[in-house]
Amino acid sequence: xxxxxxxxxxxxxxxxxxxxxxxxxxxxxxxxxxxxxxxxxxxxxxxxxxxxxxxxxxxxxxxxxxxxxxxxxxxxxxxxxxxxxxxxxxxxxxxxxxxxxxxxxxxxxxxxxxxxxxxxxxxxxxxxxxxxxxxxxxxxxxxxxxxxxxxxxxxxxxxxxxxxxxxxxxxxxxxxxxxxxxxxxxxxxxxxxxxxxxxxxxxxxxxxxxxxxxxxxxxxxxxxxxxxxxxxxxxxxxxxxxxxxxxxxxxxxxxxxxxxxxxxxxxxxxxxxxxxxxxxxxxxxxxxxxxxxxxxxxxxxxxxxxxxxxxxxxxxxxxxxxxxxxxxxxxxxxxxxxxxxxxxxxxxxxxxxxxxxxxxxxxxxxxxxxxxxxxxxxxxxxxxxxxxxxxxxxxxxxxxx
Amino acid sequence: xxxxxxxxxxxxxxxxxxxxxxxxxxxxxxxxxxxxxxxxxxxxxxxxxxxxxxxxxxxxxxxxxxxxxxxxxxxxxxxxxxxxxxxxxxxxxxxxxxxxxxxxxxxxxxxxxxxxxxxxxxxxxxxxxxxxxxxxxxxxxxxxxxxxxxxxxxxxxxxxxxxxxxxxxxxxxxxxxxxxxxxxxxxxxxxxxxxxxxxxxxxxxxxxxxxxxxxxxxxxxxxxxxxxxxxxxxxxxxxxxxxxxxxxxxxxxxxxxxxxxxxxxxxxxxxxxxxxxxxxxxxxxxxxxxxxxxxxxxxxxxxxxxxxxxxxxxxxxxxxxxxxxxxxxxxxxxxxxxxxxxxxxxxxxxxxxxxxxxxxxxxxxxxxxxxxxxxxxxxxxxxxxxxxxxxxxxxxxxxxx
Numbered sequence: 001x002x003x004x005x006x007x008x009x010x011x012x013x014x015x016x017x018x019x020x021x022x023x024x025x026x027x028x029x030x031x032x033x034x035x036x037x038x039x040x041x042x043x044x045x046x047x048x049x050x051x052x053x054x055x056x057x058x059x060x061x062x063x064x065x066x067x068x069x070x071x072x073x074x075x076x077x078x079x080x081x082x083x084x085x086x087x088x089x090x091x092x093x094x095x096x097x098x099x100x101x102x103x104x105x106x107x108x109x110x111x112x113x114x115x116x117x118x119x120x121x122x123x124x125x126x127x128x129x130x131x132x133x134x135x136x137x138x139x140x141x142x143x144x145x146x147x148x149x150x151x152x153x154x155x156x157x158x159x160x161x162x163x164x165x166x167x168x169x170x171x172x173x174x175x176x177x178x179x180x181x182x183x184x185x186x187x188x189x190x191x192x193x194x195x196x197x198x199x200x201x202x203x204x205x206x207x208x209x210x211x212x213x214x215x216x217x218x219x220x221x222x223x224x225x226x227x228x229x230x231x232x233x234x235x236x237x238x239x240x241x242x243x244x245x246x247x248x249x250x251x252x253x254x255x256x257x258x259x260x261x262x263x264x265x266x267x268x269x270x271x272x273x274x275x276x277x278x279x280x281x282x283x284x285x286x287x288x289x290x291x292x293x294x295x296x297x298x299x300x301x302x303x304x305x306x307x308x309x310x311x312x313x314x315x316x317x318x319x320x321x322x323x324x325x326x327x328x329x330x331x332x333x334x335x336x337x338x339x340x341x342x343x344x345x346x347x348x349x350x351x352x353x354x355x356x357x358x359x360x361x362x363x364x365x366x367x368x369x370x371x372x373x374x375x376x377x378x379x380x381x382x383x384x385x386x387x388x389x390x391x392x393x394x395x396x397x398x399x400x401x
Numbered sequence: 402x403x404x405x406x407x408x409x410x411x412x413x414x415x416x417x418x419x420x421x422x423x424x425x426x427x428x429x430x431x432x433x434x435x436x437x438x439x440x441x442x443x444x445x446x447x448x449x450x451x452x453x454x455x456x457x458x459x460x461x462x463x464x465x466x467x468x469x470x471x472x473x474x475x476x477x478x479x480x481x482x483x484x485x486x487x488x489x490x491x492x493x494x495x496x497x498x499x500x501x502x503x504x505x506x507x508x509x510x511x512x513x514x515x516x517x518x519x520x521x522x523x524x525x526x527x528x529x530x531x532x533x534x535x536x537x538x539x540x541x542x543x544x545x546x547x548x549x550x551x552x553x554x555x556x557x558x559x560x561x562x563x564x565x566x567x568x569x570x571x572x573x574x575x576x577x578x579x580x581x582x583x584x585x586x587x588x589x590x591x592x593x594x595x596x597x598x599x600x601x602x603x604x605x606x607x608x609x610x611x612x613x614x615x616x617x618x619x620x621x622x623x624x625x626x627x628x629x630x631x632x633x634x635x636x637x638x639x640x641x642x643x644x645x646x647x648x649x650x651x652x653x654x655x656x657x658x659x660x661x662x663x664x665x666x667x668x669x670x671x672x673x674x675x676x677x678x679x680x681x682x683x684x685x686x687x688x689x690x691x692x693x694x695x696x697x698x699x700x701x702x703x704x705x706x707x708x709x710x711x712x713x714x715x716x717x718x719x720x721x722x723x724x725x726x727x728x729x730x731x732x733x734x735x736x737x738x739x740x741x742x743x744x745x746x747x748x749x750x751x752x753x754x755x756x757x758x759x760x761x762x763x764x765x766x767x768x769x770x771x772x773x774x775x776x777x778x779x780x781x782x783x784x785x786x787x788x789x790x791x792x793x794x795x796x797x798x799x800x801x802x
Binding site: 001002003004005006007008021022024025028029030031033042047048050297301310315316317318319321323340341342343344345346347350351353354356357358359360361362363372378379401 | 402403404405406407408409422423425426429430431432434443448449451698702711716717718719720722724741742743744745746747748751752754755757758759760761762763764773779780802
């Protein structure tokens with residue numbers, strides 16, 4: 001039985017970017033305090049967190065200090081050092097959620113895909129590659145184009161190189177510069193995402209969200225996804241299957257492909273027909289709140305951030321019910337080179353009925369860096385197409401000067 | 402034209418209680434930083450504010466320091482020192498909203514009622530009293546019972562003494578112990594409240610809210626109020642008339658009576674009929690976000706706290722549209738004497754679908770002190786009566802141990 005006191009429970013968070021900031025915004029009403037560990041002084045989360053420990057993500061002494069000041073630990077970046085966290089958890093007895101071991105599964109995309117396939121999760125066809133011959137063999141097997149992916153360290157499309165033909169194999173490997181794998185190109189109708197939550201003996205999923213990328217960076221989310229009911233239900237099932245494999249409580253962002261033609265790109269041969277929609281294939285897993293779930297702050301009863309706080313502390317989960325159709329758009333820095341952050345034209349955003357601005361408080365704008373987001377909707381009545389158009393036009397009136 | 406930078410604009414807030422805390426929670430997504438001034442170290446707002454200046458509310462040097470570190474000042478307590486703020490505004494050029502002069506109007510209830518009446522705002526009948534003879538004369542004039550009120554310093558019913566008969570006049574005056582006034586007893590059908598916002602050349606009102614008091618302390622709010630449409634519209638009109646008299650931007654909580662029988666208790670003699678509902682009379686004005694508007698965090702598109710941030714900075718106001726019927730209930734400390742804050746039974750609150758917990762982070766529970774609140778609703782479909790019942794049963798499962 002939970003008793004709330006003052007000060008409330010303290011959550012130590014490795015990483016203090018926008019995810020940490022929105023986590024702190026959601027934690028405060030629950031009486032939960034945050035301390036974040038981040039190497040950047042005055043990191044985004046530091047504004048609303050109780051305190052920041054300025055240290056590198058793999059600074060074990062600093063992680064230990066964080067644990068000693070907290071009731072539970074979590075992380076909001078995948079760069080968090082798994083081994084250091086494992087040792088700190090063992091030494092201090094302060095629980096870490098999700099379990100650091102989850103990062104191991106996530107870190108190496110080849111290991112991840114193998115384990116997922118073994119567990120019966122539908123994934124695109126893939127193979128590990130050591131050299132150009134392997135890449136060419138993959139093209140022979142899957143057909144061109146294929147996607148060459150760095151096994152580790154990829155983020156926002158970094159480390160992903162499309163290979164159009166066998167002639168490009170060498171160059172693509174040079175670009176990835178490290179251990180790599182090849183995935184069959186997925187001819188998807190749309191990309192969707194499920195934010196899933198693992199609580200203390202319970203799970204929850206948020207409404208399936210459509211994610212629109214450009215240059216492999218998330219631009220907009222549309223919720224609920226404009227897929228058929230059966231496709232959305234299938235996405236939810238796959239997400240829950242993935243959740244089963246994850247160790248430790250918390251929010252997981254599960255990115256999926258909805259294929260255009262069902263059987264071709266799947267390793268699964270369940271013989272399941274796909275009337276009215278495509279097959280669902282797993283793309284990526286993030287063991288933390290995810291960009292594709294930011295819309296839940298306004299769009300669902302409890303947000304992904306509130307759910308993460310509840311889950312990590314072992315509290316009952318909240319409701320993930322939809323409030324109304326919701327669209328979010330990222331505010332990416334449209335700058336050519338790093339510059340102090342300055343977003344002009346904000347009045348237009350602020351005066352738009354039902355638009356919600358989220359500014360992350362990053363000091364420096366860098367090309368295509370995520371600086372904030374805008375959400376419209378969350379009330380009933382407006383069509384998703386209308387909301388998407390409105391969100392895009394709002395995004396286009398603001399500029400980084 | 403507004404440009405957002407990092408660090409964003411800084412709001413200096415005199416007072417750092419729960420209102421300051423919820424202001425900081427609303428400011429963060431907008432990229433607005435808060436510094437609060439409060440005499441209690443680790444005051445509720447300090448968790449989410451950038452910084453706290455530990456100083457008394459009337460410490461002029463501290464208010465000057467606050468101004469020097471801020472782009473604009475505001476206050477969240479009526480104890481803020483008007484003269485000190487006036488001088489700081491003049492010396493530093495940092496704008497203060499609402500204007501400190503507003504506090505003068507609010508501080509002395511007799512002055513306030515006179516000015517409001519003069520401006521045509523409907524108020525209960527009243528008169529200033531110097532001694533027991535004056536109180537008895539008021540009873541003769543208005544009929545018993547009457548309400549004896551301290552002219553200054555009243556809060557949550559403190560300083561309000563009902564006088565049942567002429568015999569009680571002396572005792573009531575002793576209880577008030579200071580300059581006083583008498584108001585006619587208002588036979589109200591319900592109490593309602595309008596949160597009104599004065600922006601830069603624009604105004605906005607939130608949906609009219611029903612407020613349920615016990616022992617003159619707010620217990621629940623029901624939004625929208627269960628009054629007739631014409632009564633709600635009349636309440637909005639009165640609120641806008643009051644807003645006209647207020648100096649400076651910001652959110653104002655305007656508490657009103659909806660009378661049972663229209664003409665009797667009114668000084669207004671407009672001859673306006675009141676079919677389907679009562680007359681609206683002004684009760685109190687708070688020049689700040691108000692307890693009766695906490696439900697707007699979940700219940701409207703922009704909350705009263707977001708609106709206050711926008712208004713004080715001179716930014717465009719947001720939408721005050723209702724998301725859905727919403728009920729809030731205060732969590733008052735049910736303790737007999739001061740004790741460390743500890744709220745037991747929180748699990749039941751957390752697992753209730755659509756319930757939102759707000760814990761203020763006060764270290765000490767004192768009898769009937771406001772320690773937090775719970776909001777249910779904010780989505781469509783549920784009746785206000787059902788929501789109210791649900792909110793009350795949730796409140797009753799938690800206890801201060």
